[in-house]
Amino acid sequence: MLMVAGMVLAVMLTTGRTVGAEQQVLGSIDSKGTRSIVIRAEADAGVTSDVLDRIDRIEGIEWAGAFSSATDATNAAVTEGVRVPVRFAFSKDLSVLRLPDTSSAVGEMSYASSEALVQLGLADGVGAIALTDGRVFGVGGAIETPDFLRSFEPLVLVPSSQYSGSETVNIIVIVARQPELVAPVADAVNSVLAPSDSAKVSVQTSEALAQLRGLIQGQLGSFSRGLVVALLVLTGALVAVLLYGLVMLRRKDFGRRRALGATRTLIVALLLVQTAILACFGIAAGTAAAALILAIPGDPLPGAGFTVALAVLTLVTALLAALVPALVASRREPIRELRVP
Template sequence: MTALVREAWAAARSQGVASSLTCLLVAAVVVAITLTSGRTVAAQQEVLRSIDSVGTRAIVVRADTDSGLTTGFLQRLRAVDQIAWLGGLSPIVDGRNAGVPDAAGVPVRQLYSDDLRAAGMPAQPVSHTAYASATALDALGMPYGVGELSLTNGDTLGVAPAAGPAPALLEFEPLVLVPATPHGDEPLAVVVVIAASPDMVAPLTPVVTSLLALDDPRMATVSTSSDLAELRSLVEAQMSALSRSLIVGLVGVAAVLVAALQTALVLMRRKDFGRRRALGASRRFIVALQLTQTALLVLVGAAAGVMASGVVLAVTGAPQPGVRFSLAVTIWTLTFALIASLAPAILASRRDPATELRVP
């Protein structure tokens, strides 16, 4: 295999003009794809992130104080698959800046969750400390996130800034959370369930509802982001279809041009193939040699195109489509080029040694 690659590379170098044209053609196609479909993909990712930021995967259960909703509900939900995050919020207690008389109050909630980092808190939180969002810190008059919180139930807590809440918790701003561990069936006012994907919101909703186990189901409401999830799927499908059609078209044109170049190379090297056949080279070897040469030229051209398009996007300040997109474009281009080069490779393998060596 190494000898085949080495010989293919030597053959490509011996035909500098044709090889350079092939590399430049592939590079131009990759640049064109990246600057068109690549930008579309990057824009799609930005749009999807914007939609996701408002909680396309959220299922929110709200219950009255005396509904009987407790942390036992969280325990039952932990056995359900396709749940990415789960958190329960206690009933609200008002909190005020202990150092500012007549300060405005903010709602303070206890949070029961196995993953505190998703709510902007450290995995090992400080005891007797409330973690406040930037909005809550401004409302409390604690712009630097330092101070004491006085609760209406008589407790006093330290305050620390939260790194940033999960998107599904943004609707509860100003958000002040106190990490808590249940020591029994603690009462809950809100339970937030984040599905593993937007498509799982619809099937998970009846499961969540069935596990509520309340004496009066009317005392709890279950709201979902199913409309947003459908919008996300629609946007993703439409933008992906547009990108795919454009990529296929550009790669198809490149494949045809690569095939034309390879056919011209085969005709130019017919004596070389005749000598190889006369010296015992098999038809399979000739085909493999041609396809390997094509693959090497395509990979070099694709690498140059990816680097050139990356520089252009960086200079213009446009979003980058990402490594996965560049790798996919390279694989598509390589596949189409190899398929298109198969006919010229078979033509090269079928050159008659006696006929070719007789031609002056």
């Protein structure tokens, strides 16, 4: 039990700390949009909202949305107030834009980030905005700006899930399902844009960040796997040696059990169950101690997936290590072990 606890503690304080740091680094990179593709088209490039229907047929895309060019707007009650840009948003899945629950019809209301509401003088999220072209939209509430729209701040959107396909769009944002799909998805999207002048269209991807993410994950992952394997092998060997020694010390006990009718299968099962129980106590103790040691200085903790996987691997390693000593114990001859010297 102490050996298993020590092994779990060692893995958690080395590989576990590394995995926690890796998750923090990857989370930081992901927060900057490693999966995002931003396509910018000038007003006369000929890109319209019907491009979303063609993009929808491309595999590997988690979300796609199109945005019109920005139109300045002010608080409807303060026509000379601060102007903020307003964009019309077109998407088949508007939930990604984190719109608040509202009964107002989509396309008739605007939604703004906290930063935009403060600049408009509508910090409570209630009121109306007036566009420079004369249109007026009510404010449906505040929205939390998604990571891939941070560059749009201050953000004000007039979302619409129903569009004719003829609306001119200037920005298309696509989120790939996985970072490694960014490059192929960008190429596929670029091939279906069908602009009237391709020179007026630019594609900005996070491919460099995606490659950096893969490099960091690969290097840290290979180091973590190697260290875990080495510690598991060492612990398995020590458990096997210890149990073999215990079998030799208790060989007369096993001989008595065999003489009383215990089968070889029962002897093996007894040793494996005993090992499993002790290993579970060791895993629990090692995990708790490691979590406490990591939490005191504020070091990153590995996720639940890593902890569960380590517990399962440790238990399997202990059982495999106990199998050979258990087989040896089951084959002890009762007559030989019970013979009085």
